[in-house]
Amino acid sequence: MSETTERRYDVVIIGSGAGGGTVAQELAALVRDGRRVVVLEKGPRLGDHEFTGQELEMAAALYADAGGFLTADGTMTLAFASAYGGSTVVYTGTSLTAPERVIRRWSVPGLDHADIVTRSEKFAAQNGVHLLEDSLINDNNRLFVEGGRKAGLRVEQFPVNVRGCRGSSLCNLGCPNQAKQGTNRVQLPRAEREGVEVVTRAEVVRIGVDRSLLVRVAGRPPGAKGGPAEWPPGEYRVRARIVVCAAGAIGTPALLLRSALPARLPRLGQAFTCHPALILVGEHARDITNDVGHPKSYFVDRAAEDGFVLETCMYFPFVTAKSLTGFGASHSATMRAFPRLQMILLLACDRAVPGNRVAVDRAGRPVVYYRFTPETLEALARGTRAAARICFAAGARRVHVPADPPLIEAGEADRLDARVAARHFLPGRVSISAAHLMGGCGMGGSAADSVTDAWGRVHGLPWLRVADASLFPDALEINPYLTIMALADRVAEGIRAEVREPVNA
Ligand SMILES: Cc1cc2nc3c(=O)[nH]c(=O)nc-3n(C[C@H](O)[C@H](O)[C@H](O)COP(=O)(O)OP(=O)(O)OC[C@H]3O[C@@H](n4cnc5c(N)ncnc54)[C@H](O)[C@@H]3O)c2cc1C
Ligand code: SF4
Incomplete structure (x- = not known):
């Protein structure tokens, strides 16, 4: 042994992320x-x-x-x-x-x-x-501002935490x-x-x-990025x-x-939420700079009124391809137009509901149970329609969104309410991802509620x-x-x- x-x-x-890194500094x-x-x-x-x-x-x-x-x-x-x-x-x-x-x-x-x-x-x-200087605002962000304002939405600029950003869009x-x-x-x-x-x-x-x-310190796997652990690999008992x-x-x-x-x-583990998100794209006639400049400079906040937020974004071909709904000819045509794609990230403001939780399997590994409520699916449909309106107002020829069929031409822009509905957002059929993971150890008054x-x-x-x-x-x-x-x-x-x-x- x-x-x-x-x-x-x-x-x-x-942990050394947003929370752990902050505590470390403040306890110095x-x-x-x-x-x-x-x-x-x-x-x-x-x-x-x-x-x-x-x-x-x-x-x-x-x-x-x-x-x-x-x-x-x-x-x-x-x-x-x-x-x-x-x-x-x-x-x-x-x-x-x-x-x-x-x-x-x-x-x-x-x-x-x-x-x-x-x-x-x-x-x-x-x-x-x-707020970023103008030289770092790329076409994708400019189109979002232009289209959003024409569509009657309040577009705001994101404050960002960069020093010496070179606009490589790789954040x-x-x-x-x-x-x-x-x-x-x-x-x-x-x-x-x-x-x-x-x-x-x-x-x-x-x-x-x-x-x-009980702490396990691992060795550095051959060829892996990163330095070796600061302690020799092995098992530790750390008392505090x-x-x-x-x-x-x-x-x-x-x-x-x-x-x-x-x-x-x-x-414990309950009330997990995550702002489920979708990448939506609009195809323009000309190339759009999005792989240079800061990727996320503007947003539209409709959380209070409609339960969604729209943000500019830039994703690489692999992530974009796996995020677009459907497959076959329309998917392939959209990916071939990659340099001409305007991209918008839609986030739904989900709610803590019973059953959406973090659990562990027999080996102690995390398992996340999450079901989409009808309200979240409605918010995704509303947000998709708003994102499509922004793309069309900015001059897009067509958008690729969760709809049946997924390509909507500019000529159908006035039919968005009929073309995009919550029924199209079938979990498992639409590629949804989330990066704002929240909850599981909620604050409150007593152990009964938190x-x-x-x-x-x-x-x-x-x-x-x-x-x-x-x-x-x-x-x-x-x-x-x-x-x-x-x-x-x-x-x-x-x-x-x-x-x-x-x-x-
Ligand atoms: C792609 C992406 C883009 C984002 N963009 C933004 C943004 O622009 N603005 C914004 O406000 N938020 C953004 N977020 C969200 C934000 O980064 C997170 O909400 C935040 O970092 C979470 O902080 P945290 O301390 O809870 O966890 P984390 O920052 O995730 O840190 C947790 C750490 O704990 C470590 N850990 C886990 N288990 C153990 C264990 N058992 N032992 C030791 N260590 C462990 C993990 O390795 C990890 O390093 C983004 C997130 C992602 C993924
Ligand atoms: S765009 Fe992002 S990755 Fe590129 S330099 Fe600026 S902060 Fe860094």
């Missing part, structure tokens, strides 16, 4: 006071030169299951990363603050919108969030120019400079009742006063579910905290990373106050 090495820390943070002050803080991250730490922008190579290196993680019934792909910096390595960096109406609807006792705004502003400043494969300001570039390096330890290739398998973690779970909206509920925790948490309180303290287990997207009790209805950082900042504040007290445990 292999030997298990023991290590002791004051605080262990599991404790290290100055002589406390020991470590981040355990399952994914690898890539060197700057390893971000090549190659689609298949980077997807395999950065994404969980190479980007192919599916819901239990196979009807939706869930995209999330596993790396130093978590999903902030692959996010686009659009930086919005939580809407007031959503935080009010969450009605978490002790959580108010003004506090989230103040904390989000702190991280927006830290990450260099600003979702990890920025090869180190421009995007994820936790891998800002918060984690700061934390490490202050003495917080970060161990990569370190997977937390289980949390024990005695606050000890406080354990912070920031393994993401799938990783954290799964980890807690496979750990035998001495508390009754009936809501997993944690408004400060990420797990009900009944005050030494156990959650600090990631799993805290959301319901969908956020906008891009989530700044809100995750704001919530993680609250969690860190609570821990600082507690750990500075004399140790008597």
